[in-house]
Amino acid sequence: MSLITEKLVVLNLDSPDRHTATRVLAEALAGEGRVTDLDGFLADVRKREEQMPTGIPGGIGIPHARSAHVTEPSLVFGRSSNGIDWGAEDGPATLIFLIAAPEGGGDDHLKILAALARRLMRPAFRDSLLNAPDAAAVVDVVTREVVNA
Amino acid sequence: MKFVGVTSCPTGIAHTYMAAEGLEQAARAAGHEIEVETQGSAGFEPLGPETIAAADAVIFAVGVPVRDQARFAGRPLVQADVKKAISDGPGLIARAVAAATEAQANPVAAQAGSPTQAAGGLITKVDQQASTATRVRQWLMTGVSYMIPFVAAGGILIALGFMVAQAAWGETGAVEVTKVPLTHLITGFNLLSGQDWAALLFQIGVASFGFLVPILAGFIAFAIADRPGLAPGIVGGALAVVVGAGFLGGIAAGFVGGFVALWISHWKVPKGMRGVMPVVVIPLLSVLITGLTMIVVLGRPLKALADGLASWLNGLSGANLILLGAILGLMMAFDLGGPVNKVAYTFATTGLAAATTATGGTSLKVMAAVMAAGMTPPLGLALATTVRRRLFSEAERENGQAAWLLGASFITEGAIPFAAADPLRVIPSCMLGSALTGGLVMLFGSTLRAPHGGIWVTPLISGPLLYLFAIAIGTVITAAAVIGLKAAGPGPVRTALDDAELVAV
Numbered sequence: 001m002s003l004i005t006e007k008l009v010v011l012n013l014d015s016p017d018r019h020t021a022t023r024v025l026a027e028a029l030a031g032e033g034r035v036t037d038l039d040g041f042l043a044d045v046r047k048r049e050e051q052m053p054t055g056i057p058g059g060i061g062i063p064h065a066r067s068a069h070v071t072e073p074s075l076v077f078g079r080s081s082n083g084i085d086w087g088a089e090d091g092p093a094t095l096i097f098l099i100a101a102p103e104g105g106g107d108d109h110l111k112i113l114a115a116l117a118r119r120l121m122r123p124a125f126r127d128s129l130l131n132a133p134d135a136a137a138v139v140d141v142v143t144r145e146v147v148n149a
Numbered sequence: 150m151k152f153v154g155v156t157s158c159p160t161g162i163a164h165t166y167m168a169a170e171g172l173e174q175a176a177r178a179a180g181h182e183i184e185v186e187t188q189g190s191a192g193f194e195p196l197g198p199e200t201i202a203a204a205d206a207v208i209f210a211v212g213v214p215v216r217d218q219a220r221f222a223g224r225p226l227v228q229a230d231v232k233k234a235i236s237d238g239p240g241l242i243a244r245a246v247a248a249a250t251e252a253q254a255n256p257v258a259a260q261a262g263s264p265t266q267a268a269g270g271l272i273t274k275v276d277q278q279a280s281t282a283t284r285v286r287q288w289l290m291t292g293v294s295y296m297i298p299f300v301a302a303g304g305i306l307i308a309l310g311f312m313v314a315q316a317a318w319g320e321t322g323a324v325e326v327t328k329v330p331l332t333h334l335i336t337g338f339n340l341l342s343g344q345d346w347a348a349l350l351f352q353i354g355v356a357s358f359g360f361l362v363p364i365l366a367g368f369i370a371f372a373i374a375d376r377p378g379l380a381p382g383i384v385g386g387a388l389a390v391v392v393g394a395g396f397l398g399g400i401a402a403g404f405v406g407g408f409v410a411l412w413i414s415h416w417k418v419p420k421g422m423r424g425v426m427p428v429v430v431i432p433l434l435s436v437l438i439t440g441l442t443m444i445v446v447l448g449r450p451l452k453a454l455a456d457g458l459a460s461w462l463n464g465l466s467g468a469n470l471i472l473l474g475a476i477l478g479l480m481m482a483f484d485l486g487g488p489v490n491k492v493a494y495t496f497a498t499t500g501l502a503a504a505t506t507a508t509g510g511t512s513l514k515v516m517a518a519v520m521a522a523g524m525t526p527p528l529g530l531a532l533a534t535t536v537r538r539r540l541f542s543e544a545e546r547e548n549g550q551a552a553w554l555l556g557a558s559f560i561t562e563g564a565i566p567f568a569a570a571d572p573l574r575v576i577p578s579c580m581l582g583s584a585l586t587g588g589l590v591m592l593f594g595s596t597l598r599a600p601h602g603g604i605w606v607t608p609l610i611s612g613p614l615l616y617l618f619a620i621a622i623g624t625v626i627t628a629a630a631v632i633g634l635k636a637a638g639p640g641p642v643r644t645a646l647d648d649a650e651l652v653a654v
Contacts, residue, residue, distance in 0.1 A: 121235070
């Protein structure tokens with residue numbers, strides 16, 4: 001099991017709004033068989049997003065859900081050069097992390113996601129993702145910083 | 150400075166941990182220490198009580214209510230949305246520094262500003278992740294822990310009252326002492342009168358006993374619902390006493406009050422209403438619903454049960470005396486001061502009143518059997534805690550010391566802490582021992598002319614040696630049964646009271 005693969009990296013995410021952007025990222029999950037029901041999963045993410053947009057200062061959006069339609073804990077990374085409004089006070093998001101957790105996930109899986117969430121707060125982690133030249137570099141950074149940390 | 154924090158969010162996989170990271174980074178940057186409890190989906194490790202006690206201030210950066218909030222009672226508190234810790238950790242740390250500084254400058258005012266202040270550090274050790282059976286035991290044990298001081302103080306005062314009365318009045322002292330009205334003590338208490346002292350001790354003991362069931366119920370509800378549970382639990386427990394439902398009714402009141410309060414405190418209400426929820430709405434509705442349940446739902450069947458049992462007992466009067474003694478023993482031990490116990494006791498005392506006018510040898514034997522059967526439950530449990538300490542929690546072992554005196558004084562309630570904590574194993578054991586003792590007393594034919602007093606009225610008992618022998622047998626059998634049943638099942642439930650003398654009780 002890996003949290004992220006090269007197929008789960010979208011470096012040119014240029015969608016008009018956060019919901020279409022989320023769909024693009026979620027389609028990557030469905031393509032890998034990590035999400036069994038795309039629309040069901042999107043509805044779960046949307047429900048969380050409607051409680052309160054998940055954009056945070058620093059140009060980051062973290063749509064996420066625990067969903068019965070998810071087969072394994074996964075991260076999809078999206079990078080947008082123009083930025084997408086994610087509801088944060090300080091402007092649009094350029095780094096998007098779609099976090100998908102299975103409904104009944106074991107503690108170990110959830111701990112990896114917890115570690116990922118903590119890394120998102122570190123400027124060095126954000127910068128290396130912002131400057132990663134390709135998908136392989138993104139997977140490297142996440143694997144080194146989160147999975148093997 | 151040292152801080153503690155709690156972070157939580159609706160999904161529990163992202164914001165909870167980002168907020169924790171935000172607080173930790175901000176604290177470190179400003180030269181402070183912080184430990185954060187992340188109440189997310191990955192389970193959480195509760196902060197240690199010493200860590201919380203050492204904190205200068207508490208930060209709640211939460212999207213869902215803090216679990217076990219009472220642990221943080223009395224510490225200066227900064228409360229914010231979970232996103233605040235992500236977007237502005239330094240701002241929250243600055244607010245915590247301000248709150249801590251304010252609290253040090255003006256401790257009383259700062260405490261009053263803390264929303265959980267009134268809980269005053271009351272603690273439970275209910276593990277929210279544990280199985281239902283374990284949590285039920287922990288709820289019961291929390292109620293028992295807080296009840297034990299009332300049992301010990303009240304029981305020992307009553308027993309002392311009997312002892313002093315015996316010296317002051319002579320052999321009928323244990324009867325006379327209960328007849329002194331409280332008004333006499335208020336208007337004419339004489340420091341040099343042994344009788345007055347005996348009555349004083351007795352009255353204070355009875356007052357302390359009055360809290361036994363309300364406190365049990367209140368703190369069971371507290372363990373279930375945190376602070377909102379206290380009011381419905383205590384009021385429900387008091388009503389259990391009024392309707393004669395005893396400690397089993399009190400346990401029911403604790404569960405009803407606790408779950409009603411928990412349910413209401415999870416209602417989603419408009420923002421404008423939130424302020425009045427804990428102050429008015431939750432107490433009002435939870436007390437009303439719990440009280441209504443106790444009086445209307447529980448009151449009537451209990452009364453019917455008591456009436457039915459009483460007429461059944463009266464019908465048995467001509468039957469085999471040994472069987473009658475055993476049945477009375479079963480009833481005395483079934484609820485230890487509850488409705489069934491009261492029926493048996495009233496049956497005996499009513500016979501006693503009639504016996505003074507007529508020739509009532511049987512009535513005097515019934516009284517003797519009932520008293521002996523009411524003494525064995527606390528004595529048996531005291532014996533069990535002495536010979537098999539490890540089967541009992543620290544709180545129970547200490548209660549076991551007092552139970553010797555309470556049992557010897559015919560204060561059956563001394564067994565309640567054990568029975569409330571583990572009813573399914575303790576009550577049958579008590580019933581077995583009491584039935585045996587009740588039957589034996591009838592067989593030996595001892596008679597008793599006093600309605601209570603325990604060993605202090607031994608001079609009023611005929612055939613005292615055989616009488617004490619019957620009590621000893623019931624005591625040993627009760628202890629053996631409890632030990633056997635407890636050894637076969639899970640061990641004692643530890644409570645916060647066992648782990649540290651954090652609560653001044």
